[in-house]
Amino acid sequence: AQTVTQSQPEMSVQEAETVTLSCTYDTSENNYYLFWYKQPPSRQMILVIRQEAYKQQNATENRFSVNFQKAAKSFSLKISDSQLGDTAMYFCAYLSGGGADGLTFGKGTHLIIQP
Amino acid sequence: DVKVTQSSRYLVKRTGEKVFLECVQDMDHENMFWYRQDPGLGLRLIYFSYDVKMKEKGDIPEGYSVSREKKERFSLILESASTNQTSMYLCASRFRNPSNEQFFGPGTRLTVL
Numbered sequence: 001a002q003t004v005t006q007s008q009p010e011m012s013v014q015e016a017e018t019v020t021l022s023c024t025y026d027t028s029e030n031n032y033y034l035f036w037y038k039q040p041p042s043r044q045m046i047l048v049i050r051q052e053a054y055k056q057q058n059a060t061e062n063r064f065s066v067n068f069q070k071a072a073k074s075f076s077l078k079i080s081d082s083q084l085g086d087t088a089m090y091f092c093a094y095l096s097g098g099g100a101d102g103l104t105f106g107k108g109t110h111l112i113i114q115p
Numbered sequence: 116d117v118k119v120t121q122s123s124r125y126l127v128k129r130t131g132e133k134v135f136l137e138c139v140q141d142m143d144h145e146n147m148f149w150y151r152q153d154p155g156l157g158l159r160l161i162y163f164s165y166d167v168k169m170k171e172k173g174d175i176p177e178g179y180s181v182s183r184e185k186k187e188r189f190s191l192i193l194e195s196a197s198t199n200q201t202s203m204y205l206c207a208s209r210f211r212n213p214s215n216e217q218f219f220g221p222g223t224r225l226t227v228l
Contacts, residue, residue, distance in 0.1 A: 043221055102148045102173055102217075107155060
């Protein structure tokens with residue numbers, strides 16, 4: 001079974017700083033997908049960014065980018081120019097490429113952006 | 116916009132009651148999912164459904180069952196609620212392609228007394 005590890009239960013940075021959230025995963029598969037989801041205090045889970053394992057290029061969405069290291073099984077999320085609205089729980093998630101199975105989530109990182 | 120709705124934001128039930136959590140999506144998604152979210156544990160998959168009438172066990176199916184009679188609706192059933200089922204329950208849906216985003220509902224915070 002796949003596992004996803006987020007080693008930082010909580011992080012706090014000042015507004016406008018850059019922050020990196022770490023995620024490692026364990027799998028024997030070659031084809032899979034990785035995701036970062038954000039859950040603000042409203043509880044609504046929102047997709048931040050996704051990465052297909054077969055793509056070498058790191059995904060980027062505006063201020064959000066990932067550092068995908070397939071050999072190291074690492075998938076970190078970088079948030080540039082952090083904003084107060086970035087305060088949320090962030091979950092890293094893994095999906096097997098084989099079918100319609102559900103996501104395997106890490107335990108989450110609570111990110112706090114200080115004014 | 117895709118919308119996934121859940122029948123209740125908050126629910127309080129008593130031990131031994133039968134509990135129904137309803138989830139409806141409006142985008143004709145084939146796949147639907149039920150997750151449980153607990154502090155320090157992240158989200159864990161309870162059950163999922165590939166399509167109508169189909170269901171598969173996730174990682175923690177014990178004490179739960181599901182029903183998918185219509186494509187847009189996926190119900191989670193607690194046959195006899197217990198206090199250790201107090202949790203946040205999140206429903207999600209997705210088009211068949213696994214690379215597609217899972218869209219989540221707002222969650223139901225269930226308390227079993």
